[in-house]
Amino acid sequence: MSESVPVRCPACRRERFYTAPSYPCACGATVAPCLDPRTAPRTVAHRAWEEEWVTLSCPACGRHGRWPRPELGCPCGTVLWIPVSDVVDASASEQERIPAPNTPPLPPPAPPAQVPTPAHAEPLVPAQNPPRPSPPRRPFHPVAIRTARDAVTATVRYLRWLGYRDIRRADQRPTSGIGLSARGLLAQVDPSARPASLRDVECLWLTAMTDSTDCVYFSLAGYAPEARARADSLTIPLFFLDLTGTPRPVNEAADALDA
Known part of the structure; x- marks a missing residue:
């Protein structure tokens, strides 16, 4: 704690x-x-x-x-x-990095005891007013990416589709790309031709931690393997921006945010 x-x-x-x-x-x-x-x-x-x-x-x-x-x-x-x-x-x-010695596996837990149902037990009655399913989310309409400005526009449109409002330029400039800020979220858009590095991901995490916000990364060129591994350990959503302007989730944290 x-x-x-x-x-x-x-x-x-x-x-x-x-x-x-x-x-x-x-x-x-x-x-x-x-x-x-x-x-x-x-x-x-x-x-x-x-x-x-x-x-x-x-x-x-x-x-x-x-x-x-x-x-x-x-x-x-x-x-x-x-x-x-x-x-x-x-x-x-x-x-x-030193492997631990082999230890014998624990035996599987015993199955729970079967409790007999009394003959006079009343059947379960379904709820009178079951919860209504939530309406389907409207489809996302991307914008084609030809310039760095288009990458920022596509990211802003996607964040609004997720429900974020008042999106603006971030106060602190990131190590690479463009920083965007919304309430409770710090986003970094990297339109460069090189994959995002470990340092890029860690700097975004440090800036978001200082501001007590969540963070998310969007990249046109993908991510270096060590950057992706570090993002997974820090639960940072990573998205790949294709040229159609559609953000594609790269890790589980991005899948959860997209859903």
Whole structure:
């Protein structure tokens, strides 16, 4: 369970409560960093890519994974790194690559006991007013993509089809492509001819985490294998934009969003 600690900004002396984010481990458990309230937060003056991540251990399976370092953006413009007390050595993550010894499989669970139905039991009565099925969603009408502007137009039209409103340019410029923002969502449209990289996906995740929003990626050239694997672990929907302007889901998170 994520915890909250009071954080005082050293620049404006304003105090706010910070809640640690949680992340999904490959085993299905939730990993949340343990915050250190006795250590003062660190002001971020210059960013280095390797310092953006911390290595945490899953409490369920012990697996080590790299996750974004907890940070808080103060309204005065100062960015703070929140100290974490359960960071492990990054080299320990190499232990995950060592296969575990073979263990005998557990026996299958016993089938549930059959409970006899009394002879005088009354039959189940169907509900008088069954729920009505939801009306089918209208078909999506794409727009052909010939330029980068067309890719943005196709993405905006698709997001509106999903139900998002007030779509606008994002405040922060992404590492590549164009950023779009809607209420509760940050989208990145990459019209370049190269597949989206691991760094592109991770930067989108970090920006969305700072703004406490979900994120989604649209690419004309697809994704590098490591970028797709990282998006799957972070549950980031990935879409491939074909030249007809139709976004095609690439991973399970995109399938769920499209549905």
